[in-house]
Amino acid sequence: MYFLLGNLSFLDMSLSTITTPQMIIDFLRENKTISLWGCMAQMFFLHFLGGSEMTLLIVMAVDRYVAICRPLHYTAIMNRRVLLGSVLLSWAVGFVHTMSQMVFMATLPFCGPNVVDNIFCDLPLVIKLACTETYVLELLVIADSGLLSFICFVLLLVSYTVILVTVRRRSSGGLSKALSTLSAHITVVTLFFGPCIFIYAWPFSSFSVDKFLSVFYSVITPLLNPVIYTLRNQEMKSAMSRLRTQHISSRQI
Numbered sequence: 001m002y003f004l005l006g007n008l009s010f011l012d013m014s015l016s017t018i019t020t021p022q023m024i025i026d027f028l029r030e031n032k033t034i035s036l037w038g039c040m041a042q043m044f045f046l047h048f049l050g051g052s053e054m055t056l057l058i059v060m061a062v063d064r065y066v067a068i069c070r071p072l073h074y075t076a077i078m079n080r081r082v083l084l085g086s087v088l089l090s091w092a093v094g095f096v097h098t099m100s101q102m103v104f105m106a107t108l109p110f111c112g113p114n115v116v117d118n119i120f121c122d123l124p125l126v127i128k129l130a131c132t133e134t135y136v137l138e139l140l141v142i143a144d145s146g147l148l149s150f151i152c153f154v155l156l157l158v159s160y161t162v163i164l165v166t167v168r169r170r171s172s173g174g175l176s177k178a179l180s181t182l183s184a185h186i187t188v189v190t191l192f193f194g195p196c197i198f199i200y201a202w203p204f205s206s207f208s209v210d211k212f213l214s215v216f217y218s219v220i221t222p223l224l225n226p227v228i229y230t231l232r233n234q235e236m237k238s239a240m241s242r243l244r245t246q247h248i249s250s251r252q253i
Contacts, residue, residue, distance in 0.1 A: 001067065004060050007087050011053045012222030018045045019120040026119070036110065039121035044102050046122065047145065050196070052094030054152045057189055059086040061159040064185060069166050101144055104137055149196040156189050191221045 019042070026032040034042070066077050101123060114129040123141050127134045160182055 001060070001063055003083050004056065004063060004087070007090075008053065008056055008060070011049050011056065015046070015049045015053070016222045018042055018049065023119045034116075034121065039116070039126060040102065040106060042121045043105065043123055043126065044098050046120070047098035047101060048094045050094070051097030051148065052090045053192065054148065054196075055090035055093040056087070057185075057192065058152060058155060058159075059090060060185060061156050062086075064182060065159060065163050068163055068182075097144065097148060101141060104140065108132065108134070108137075145196075149193055153189065153193040156193075160186060188221075195221070 022034065022042070063078055067074050070077065105123065105126070108127075108130040109132055110129055111131040116125050116129070118125055123145065124138075127137055127141065130137075163182065
């Protein structure tokens with residue numbers, strides 16, 4: 001689990017690195033500009049890392065299923081070879097996901113300077129700036145990004161439901177422990193997929209990407225993920241409890 005958490009943290013850190021520095025620079029200067037290829041690079045890495053994280057969250061759900069429902073076989077099933085292969089698969093899915101869209105984006109004609117009303121470049125808004133008919137490409141983005149986000153989210157919910165049902169059938173007392181273990185995963189999945197589904201699965205004609213959702217998706221969620229998993233860690237909770245006890249004792253003295 002910690003190997004997968006380390007990879008999740010790396011993806012979150014990289015995702016924030018793609019968007020946050022440019023956003024801070026734009027806050028500090030009056031002329032907020034970005035080059036065309038800088039915008040393309042931002043979209044490429046945004047969807048590359050986002051697609052990889054979606055797949056990695058599914059791998060983590062499988063890891064939790066094996067750990068909770070088949071604990072005696074955990075080390076045999078989730079060995080290092082399987083873990084490395086799963087991480088490489090998540091990166092491959094992210095690469096295919098972003099390339100399937102960026103191949104078409106790179107060939108679009110853009111007429112002079114344009115304004116992207118967002119904190120970073122993203123496909124729904126940049127597509128609107130093209131000097132050609134983009135209806136088919138918009139459908140492609142909905143089918144690729146929107147459906148990928150929605151399908152992965154549904155698969156994760158199904159996997160967590162299967163875990164809870166399996167635990168409840170085997171042991172009524174183990175249900176609370178399983179809920180405690182899965183609470184951090186479910187929270188992270190909801191925070192990550194909620195904005196994704198709302199941004200990419202919403203009809204282009206009636207929805208303008210909300211800046212708050214963009215900040216939440218690219219800055220706040222990557223910041224919260226390590227905090228959520230850290231607070232659910234038993235060793236960290238014990239250390240915080242000892243620190244709180246020492247602080248109360250020192251105040252009483």
